[in-house]
Amino acid sequence: MSAIVAFANQKGGVGKTTSAVNIAAVLGKLGKKVLLVDMDPQGNATSAVGISKKEIKKSIYEVLIGTSDAEDAIITTKFKNLSVIPSNIALVGAEIDLLEIEKREQRAKITLDSLRDRFDYIFIDCPPALSMLTVNAFVAADGLIIPMQCEYFALEGLSQLIGTIKKVRQLYNPALQITGILLTMYNGRLNLTAGVVRELKKYYADKLFKEPISRSVRLSEAPSYGTPICYHDPYGKGALEYQAVAKELLTRI
Numbered sequence: 001m002s003a004i005v006a007f008a009n010q011k012g013g014v015g016k017t018t019s020a021v022n023i024a025a026v027l028g029k030l031g032k033k034v035l036l037v038d039m040d041p042q043g044n045a046t047s048a049v050g051i052s053k054k055e056i057k058k059s060i061y062e063v064l065i066g067t068s069d070a071e072d073a074i075i076t077t078k079f080k081n082l083s084v085i086p087s088n089i090a091l092v093g094a095e096i097d098l099l100e101i102e103k104r105e106q107r108a109k110i111t112l113d114s115l116r117d118r119f120d121y122i123f124i125d126c127p128p129a130l131s132m133l134t135v136n137a138f139v140a141a142d143g144l145i146i147p148m149q150c151e152y153f154a155l156e157g158l159s160q161l162i163g164t165i166k167k168v169r170q171l172y173n174p175a176l177q178i179t180g181i182l183l184t185m186y187n188g189r190l191n192l193t194a195g196v197v198r199e200l201k202k203y204y205a206d207k208l209f210k211e212p213i214s215r216s217v218r219l220s221e222a223p224s225y226g227t228p229i230c231y232h233d234p235y236g237k238g239a240l241e242y243q244a245v246a247k248e249l250l251t252r253i
Contacts, residue, residue: 002035002119003253004112005179006141009148010164011157012128015184015213018223019147019242020125021048025228026246028081032120035074037112038087039133045125046086049077050226053088061091063111064098064136070111079231083119095132105172108136121253130164138168143179143253147213150183150193155200178207179252182245186212211244 007020017040024034038045039060043053056075062068063085073085098104112122124137138144146161148154158181169176181204187193200208213219219238222229229238 002033002116002122003143004116004122004124004141005143005145005249005253006124006126006137007145007147008126008134008137008161009146009157010128010130010134010161011148011154014128014149014154015147015182016128017044017048017125018219019145019182019184019213019245020123021045021223022219022228022230022238022242023145023246023249024121024123025049025079025082026230026243027121027249028079029230030246030250031081032250033081033118034083035115035119035122036082036084037108037122037124038084039091039108039124039137040087040127041089041091041133042127043087043089043091044223046084046088047226048223049079049082049084049228051075051077051084051086053086056086056088059090060085060087061094064091064094064107065101066107070115074115079228091133098132098136104132105135105139109140109173112140130161134164135168135172138165138176139172141173141176143177145179145182145249147182147184149185150187150190150196152192152196155196178204180209180249181207182209183212186214188212209245209248211241211248213238213241213245 058068058073216238218233222232
């Protein structure tokens with residue numbers, strides 16, 4: 001029975017997709033069977049594992065609206081133990097199409113529950129917005145990983161996200177937990193970083209992953225090669241940091 005983990009933050013550009021892709025790839029190398037579900041219409045997680053969005057025949061969009069089985073949409077990547085349900089711009093239409101579907105908040109849950117026996121972990125890369133797609137991911141998930149930058153606006157966004165999580169718990173998924181908060185684009189030499197970390201430790205010390213993810217050129221360029229960092233630069237700082245986070249995740253779930 002797999003654990004379903006959503007990577008979420010309503011603020012864009014915080015390393016959400018980068019974290020989902022790279023933790024998934026590390027777990028695959030460690031022998032875990034991982035399914036990465038790209039729930040973002042931008043489809044960045046899809047291209048980050050070397051899949052061309054133009055060549056996709058069935059995506060998460062068709063799965064959510066019920067015109068395709070999840071099994072038929074799964075693509076096996078060239079990376080060890082890593083599969084993906086891809087996304088492309090068609091997913092933009094899901095926001096409207098889901099309004100006409102019964103139990104629209106549970107479409108992802110129904111789909112992914114049927115796949116739990118096939119994988120050790122199912123990761124959902126959410127869009128950078130608190131949309132119906134994000135709600136679907138939260139209803140389906142056992143836990144959330146929240147990547148965030150060390151900025152004060154990020155702290156404000158975190159409090160809004162916590163509010164959304166509480167509503168989803170009340171209405172749809174009382175078991176939903178915050179698996180962890182992951183600091184990204186980290187620069188320990190900045191006073192601002194230190195201040196944000198102090199605030200997070202004050203309220204979420206038990207949720208913070210021990211290893212933050214530093215800014216890295218190699219980490220930023222890896223998606224352009226369609227390759228996770230643990231394959232693109234396996235002994236670099238970014239790869240080692242994500243390896244540490246993935247190993248800590250194994251102890252949390």
